[in-house]
Amino acid sequence: MFNRNPSWRSRSADETNARDRKRRRKTLSCYLCRKRKLKCDREYPSCGRCQKAGHGDSCTYEPGSLEARNDVDEDEPSTLIHRVDNVQIRTPASSVHAPIDDPALMASKKASDDAASSKLLMQAKRISELESRLASLEASVNQRPLPCSRLERGAFPAKLSIKSTLLVPDLSGAGPKDAKEIEMMRFRGKGYKTNFYGVSNTTSLVGQFPELWTFMNDAFKNNPAGVRVGNDLDALKSPLKKKAKEMPINILAPSDAELFSLLPTQEVMDNLLQLYFSTYETTYRILHGPTFWDEYRSFWEDPEKRRSGFMVLLLSIIATVYCGSSKEPFSYIADSSSAREMSILWIRASESWLQYQSEKHMTLTQVQVRCLLLLAKQVNQVKRKQHWAFAGALMRFGMQIGLHRDPSLLGRKIAMFDQELRRRLWVTMTELELQASIDRGMPSSTAGLPFDSAPPRNINDDDLEVLSQQPPNPRPWQEYTETSFLHISQKSLSLRISLNSVINNPTSHLQHDDVLQYTEKIMEQLEKVPPWAKSEGDLEDVSRSSVFPRTLLSLQLQQFLIMLHGPFLRRTGSNPWYEYSRMVCLKAANSIIDQHSKLVESGNYALCMLRNDVTRAALCICQTMFISNAIQSDLFLQNMVHSFSQTVEKVLAMLEDYVIRLGRGFSSYWFVSAAYSLAQSKSSVDSNILRDQAMNRCTRLYYRILASQEDLSRTDALEPNTEMDATGLPLLASGPVEDIAPELEEFEYSHFSGWSFENDWLFDFGHE
Numbered sequence: 065m066f067n068r069n070p071s072w073r074s075r076s077a078d079e080t081n082a083r084d085r086k087r088r089r090k091t092l093s094c095y096l097c098r099k100r101k102l103k104c105d106r107e108y109p110s111c112g113r114c115q116k117a118g119h120g121d122s123c124t125y126e127p128g129s130l131e132a133r134n135d136v137d138e139d140e141p142s143t144l145i146h147r148v149d150n151v152q153i154r155t156p157a158s159s160v161h162a163p164i165d166d167p168a169l170m171a172s173k174k175a176s177d178d179a180a181s182s183k184l185l186m187q188a189k190r191i192s193e194l195e196s197r198l199a200s201l202e203a204s205v206n207q208r209p210l211p212c213s214r215l216e217r218g219a220f221p222a223k224l225s226i227k228s229t230l231l232v233p234d235l236s237g238a239g240p241k242d243a244k245e246i247e248m249m250r251f252r253g254k255g256y257k258t259n260f261y262g263v264s265n266t267t268s269l270v271g272q273f274p275e276l277w278t279f280m281n282d283a284f285k286n287n288p289a290g291v292r293v294g295n296d297l298d299a300l301k302s303p304l305k306k307k308a309k310e311m312p313i314n315i316l317a318p319s320d321a322e323l324f325s326l327l328p329t330q331e332v333m334d335n336l337l338q339l340y341f342s343t344y345e346t347t348y349r350i351l352h353g354p355t356f357w358d359e360y361r362s363f364w365e366d367p368e369k370r371r372s373g374f375m376v377l378l379l380s381i382i383a384t385v386y387c388g389s390s391k392e393p394f395s396y397i398a399d400s401s402s403a404r405e406m407s408i409l410w411i412r413a414s415e416s417w418l419q420y421q422s423e424k425h426m427t428l429t430q431v432q433v434r435c436l437l438l439l440a441k442q443v444n445q446v447k448r449k450q451h452w453a454f455a456g457a458l459m460r461f462g463m464q465i466g467l468h469r470d471p472s473l474l475g476r477k478i479a480m481f482d483q484e485l486r487r488r489l490w491v492t493m494t495e496l497e498l499q500a501s502i503d504r505g506m507p508s509s510t511a512g513l514p515f516d517s518a519p520p521r522n523i524n525d526d527d528l529e530v531l532s533q534q535p536p537n538p539r540p541w542q543e544y545t546e547t548s549f550l551h552i553s554q555k556s557l558s559l560r561i562s563l564n565s566v567i568n569n570p571t572s573h574l575q576h577d578d579v580l581q582y583t584e585k586i587m588e589q590l591e592k593v594p595p596w597a598k599s600e601g602d603l604e605d606v607s608r609s610s611v612f613p614r615t616l617l618s619l620q621l622q623q624f625l626i627m628l629h630g631p632f633l634r635r636t637g638s639n640p641w642y643e644y645s646r647m648v649c650l651k652a653a654n655s656i657i658d659q660h661s662k663l664v665e666s667g668n669y670a671l672c673m674l675r676n677d678v679t680r681a682a683l684c685i686c687q688t689m690f691i692s693n694a695i696q697s698d699l700f701l702q703n704m705v706h707s708f709s710q711t712v713e714k715v716l717a718m719l720e721d722y723v724i725r726l727g728r729g730f731s732s733y734w735f736v737s738a739a740y741s742l743a744q745s746k747s748s749v750d751s752n753i754l755r756d757q758a759m760n761r762c763t764r765l766y767y768r769i770l771a772s773q774e775d776l777s778r779t780d781a782l783e784p785n786t787e788m789d790a791t792g793l794p795l796l797a798s799g800p801v802e803d804i805a806p807e808l809e810e811f812e813y814s815h816f817s818g819w820s821f822e823n824d825w826l827f828d829f830g831h832e
Contacts, residue, residue, distance in 0.1 A: 094123050248272060248631075249505065249570075259449060262505020262568040264627055266676050269683040270735055272630060275690065279742045280734075283755040289763040296770055300398045317420040318413050323375040326413055328382070330364055336382040339389055343670035346613045347549040348495060349488040350435045351381075352481075353525040373429040376417045379410040380436035384443050386410075387725050388669040394724055395774040401727040402774050407444045411437060426465060428482070431489055434458055438496055443673045445728045455500035459509045462493045468515035481530045488520045491550045494557065499620065502564050503676065510557075511565050519554040520547050544596040549613035556589040556621060563624045576641060579628050583648065586621050593617045612671065615659045619677055625652035626684050633687055650688060653681035654711060661714050669725070672718055679732040682715040686736070689743035712740045720765060727769055730762065737761045 094111050096119060097104035105112045110123035248268045250261035261267060270276060284290050327333065337360070345351060360378075362369050390403040397405050414437055421430055438458050442451055462468065467490040471483040478486070494510050501508040524545045527536040539545050541552060563582060566572050574582075596610045625648055632645035656677045663671055672678070689708050719733040741758035745751040 091126050094125050096123060260505075264502045264564060264567050265505035266503070266680045266683075266732075267735070268505065269626075269630060269680060269687065272634065273683065273687050273690075273739065276735075276739055276742055279745075279755065279758075280738045283738060283759045286752070287756055287759040289759055293763050293766040293770070297399055297766070300770070300773070304398055317417055320370065320372050320375070323372055323379070323413065323417070324370070326379060326410060327375065333378065333382065336385055336389060337378075339385045339670075340381050342609065343612055343668065344384055344439060344674075346546065346609060347616050348435070348439065348492045349520065349547055349550055350432050350439075350492060352485060352528065353546070355530060371429075372417065373427065373433075376414045376433055377429055377436070380414045380433050380440060383407040383410040383414070383440040384436065385670065387444060388673050390725060394772060396727050396769050396772055397774050399727050399769065401725060404444050404726050404728070407440065408446055411440050411444070411446060428485065431462075431465070434461060435489065435492055435496070439674075442496075442500070443670075445726060452500045452504035452506055455497040456509050459493050459497045462490055467493070468513070468517055470517050472518075479530075480532050480535055481528060484521065484523075484528055484535070487517055488547065488550060490515070490517045491520055491554060495550070495553060498557070498560060498564065499675075501568075502623070505568050507568060508561055508564055511561050520550045522547055522551040542594045542596075544594070544610045548594075548596075548610070549617060552593065552617060553620070555592065559585055559589060560620065560624070563627075567624075567627050574628075582628055583625065586624055589621055590618060611663070611666075612668065615663060615671060618659060619656060619671075619675065622652045622656055623677060623680065625649065626680055630684060633684070634691060646688060646691075649684050653684045656681040657685075657711055657715055660718060664718055664721070669721070672722060673725070676732060678715045678718055679736060682712050682736045683739055685712055686739035686743045690739075690746065709740075709744075712736065712743075716740065716761070723765055724768070730766070733765065734758075734762050 091098070092106050093104035094106070094114065096114055097111060102113060108125075110120040114120050114123035248263045248271050250259075250265060250267055250271070252259055328336075341351075341353065345353075359374055363374060363378075386407045387401065387403045390401070395402045400408075414433055418430065418433055418437075421427075435458065438451075438454050441447060441454060447454075467486055471478045471486045498508045498510060521536065521538040522541055522543070522545050523536050523538055524547070541548075545551075559582075566574060593614060596614065629645035629648045632642050633649060660672055660678050663669075685708050689712075715736055716733070719729065719736060723729045723733055738758045741754040745754050
């Protein structure tokens with residue numbers, strides 16, 4: 065019941081005035097803290113408690129409470145200065161301090177001034193918030209908001225951030241040292257003969273390993289074998305370059321007879337085609353198996369039905385797998401294997417035919433040849449510096465013919481069979497272009513690109529008939545089909561596009577919460593990769609055919625774990641966030657190397673020929689080995705050094721095999737060889753001996769190629785009387801080498817003679 069005591073209703077004027085006088089104290093806390101009866105730190109524009117609770121936008125103060133926190137500038141008595149987030153609002157001092165005798169007018173004037181000041185300050189606060197949001201949006205273009213992570217973030221620092229820079233601490237133990245801010249990109253050349261590689265490029269890890277720079281330079285200066293082998297290679301390449309310039313340029317399209325003469329025997333063709341369909345075609349769907357094999361059988365049985373377009377299609381296919389299928393003994397033409405030179409011949413013949421085809425009368429074969437040529441160039445390292453540009457051109461070509469729009473928009477003008485093939489080709493183009501962007505360290509053309517082409521159906525090629533009027537029913541996504549890779553890969557496409565954009569954005573500021581959220585997103589996508597081959601009946605066949613696509617599904621996600629957590633490898637201290645990042649990097653690197661190693665051991669070199677994951681993973685492990693020796697408190701890493709050594713030696717074996725098959729790829733082999741020796745230099749072994757070992761590994765590999773030239777008359781660069789050691793390495797005089805810096809415009813990856821890190825790797829140390 066309510067209290068109806070009259071004395072409660074009426075109070076004396078003295079009591080009321082006394083109570084009013086008691087409550088005239090300024091109210092400085094925000095509305096929300098006062099309402100919840102919590103202590104407020106009275107920070108502007110929003111208090112700390114509201115910010116932590118996520119109510120920063122709703123944090124407001126009572127009009128008139130802001131003036132109490134602002135100082136009056138004594139030098140300018142005519143104005144009152146309010147500061148809100150470095151925004152100064154000046155109001156006439158007379159509006160606050162003007163002498164007014166009338167108490168009622170004074171109260172009215174004060175209330176008006178309070179309201180005006182509060183309105184101005186709230187507007188300044190709103191402007192400041194909008195400017196902050198705009199800057200945040202510009203810095204995170206194409207980055208979608210992520211849900212809260214389930215990881216325990218309370219154990220990590222609240223303001224730790226990752227930029228596209230690296231703070232390099234002093235690991236030498238000599239004392240404190242100012243951290244250097246290094247932008248992790250590669251910018252080399254002079255004038256307009258320059259090349260740029262972004263953060264996601266594999267060599268960015270070399271930039272995060274500054275001790276490796278000095279080690280590699282010292283190895284060259286104190287071992288003349290690198291310069292000598294480069295001179296020997298130049299002697300082989302010079303006459304070949306001269307002969308190539310003298311050859312007449314064929315401006316005509318190759319005839320059918322010329323195209324047929326380039327094809328190998330039917331037996332060789334059968335093996336190469338089977339290899340292609342068991343590797344690349346299980347991931348990037350370019351062909352339709354049943355229709356291709358029908359025409360292939362007819363190609364050999366009825367010569368009159370041979371199409372020039374189909375012959376070019378065959379040349380493009382075998383160019384992607386020829387180097388990976390070649391057997392010993394290997395032969396070379398200068399620094400390129402004979403198998404690679406044959407593949408390049410097939411690529412050039414296909415390009416020559418393609419440029420004379422009418423775009424007005426576009427056919428499925430022309431689109432397929434364009435996709436296969438990009439794949440073949442990437443596998444054989446043909447014009448490697450232009451792969452990103454080639455992939456972007458292919459992407460724009462696909463948009464030009466409308467592959468990015470769903471073919472159902474044209475109704476019956478496009479057959480059901482062609483609709484499904486168009487969807488497959490578009491997704492294949494996006495996957496190839498995205499990975500080329502990651503390898504180059506550039507933004508992808510798919511970022512922000514509106515397209516509504518539906519994902520390919522999870523079906524086998526036998527389910528898709530040419531004359532079918534109705535689309536086939538898709539299989540469950542957990543069931544393996546010949547299109548499973550594209551179907552599942554589309555689920556993580558937006559995440560991978562976002563990651564590539566953020567990592568290669570020089571203005572991005574990834575907070576540790578963002579890294580954790582992205583990490584969790586990646587792990588969720590990895591968990592969605594189905595194991596396949598569940599039933600006993602198809603266990604063997606399905607498991608064998610699904611290894612390649614399943615491995616690629618994992619690799620294209622795990623590569624981002626090293627990119628995200630790599631900048632924390634060198635961070636020291638007891639912060640658990642650094643330890644967590646090192647463990648994530650190590651686990652991802654070991655998994656990447658293990659998956660590649662299993663494929664290579666089974667005789668499948670296709671993925672190792674296409675991607676450079678093992679180099680990134682090995683450099684990550686070598687840097688961790690080096691850090692574990694520098695940071696004595698990290699007992700776990702020190703105990704894992706032996707295991708790391710075995711893993712890196714596997715990578716060196718895979719890279720050596722890659723070099724032998726192509727004659728290219730020496731830079732990756734040299735980076736890993738030098739990093740491995742540097743990681744071992746912290747042990748009791750003499751660092752000079754380890755430098756020589758790193759150099760000797762490369763020079764032996766070079767001389768193995770120089771000694772296996774296809775035309776023996778071209779091996780005159782090697783002096784016949786040069787003495788060799790037991791391993792086949794020429795015995796050269798030791799001592800420092802002067803003037804080893806090459807001309808940058810003539811520098812090639814495979815030519816590392818006279819290589820100087822400072823001249824080639826122009827990391828900018830000046831930006832802070």
